Amino acid sequence: MKRLIVGISGASGVIYGIRILELLRETREFELHLVMTRFARINIEIETDLSPKYVESLADEVHSDKNQAATISSGSFKTEGMIVAPCSMRTLSAITHSMSDNLLTRAADVVLKDRRRLVLMPREAPLHLGHCKLMYEAAQLGAIIAPPMPAFYNRPETIDEIINHSVGRVLELFDIDLGILKRWEGHKAEKSRAVALQSAGEKPEQPNGKRLVTQTKEI
Incomplete structure (x- = not known):
């Protein structure tokens, strides 16, 4: 079974990470490894009617962001890659500068050094020059920057449709097609x-x- 890491940081937009877990869980084709920061857990309760325990139930393995000895902290633990959704500017900065100060940023660093796929969904607006430089530098390291930009050619009528479009585009970067995209x-x-x-x-x-x-x- 393929392994995929999902990181949820403390930026607004935790629903993107949750939806990725929900959709992949239904396929039963992936071993899902989840790591959430402290503020991600807080935002789950602020932004949704869900609980951190529910989100944890969607993953096969849940790792504490303080556990630097977890399996996903090593490159010898093979995965398809990692999605950070949403990705806060603080998390983006830590990844870009190889800080590895918690398990989320360490796992992302491992994915980069082993030339696996790292997709970051940064959630911030407006952006100052420092934010733009961080995204540029992360892309130079090999990360894919995929901010959750809504599309309107598909004429979305619900928030779910907007969320699913961004999530569908991200999953396709891993060659995962769940049929949730309206294609142009x-x-x-x-x-x-x-x-x-x-x-x-x-x-x-x-x-x-x-x-x-x-x-x-x-x-």
Whole structure:
């Protein structure tokens, strides 16, 4: 069974890490290793109706961020890589500067040094020059920077749809396709479909089969 590490740091957006765990858990194809920081646990209770214990139940192995002797702290423990979702600027800085001051940043450093895939989902806005430099330097080290940017060509109507799109894009970086993405088919294809429906006196449909409205819906 393939192993994947999921790190959840203290930035806003813990739902991204949780959703990754939920989706991968359903596949039963991955041995999931989870490490959360103290502020990640606090944010789970602030931002969701879930508990840290529920999030832990989604993983096969839960590691304390203080346990530098954990399996995932060694390169000899083979994994497919690691996702840090969300990735705080403090965590990004520690990874970029190879600080390894807790298990999350140590595991990320191991993934980088062994040339495995490290995907970081930084959550901060606006960004000052220091933040931008950190992302640039992390990318130079080999990390993939994948901020959770919402797409709107798929006309999302719920927060879940926005979350799933970003999560789906990240999982595809590990060649994991769970069928949760609405893929762009090109402007001509979308326009032709809309014109055909309008010619028939119908309103164009959204990708999920719902009729479009002329005004923006609240999410």
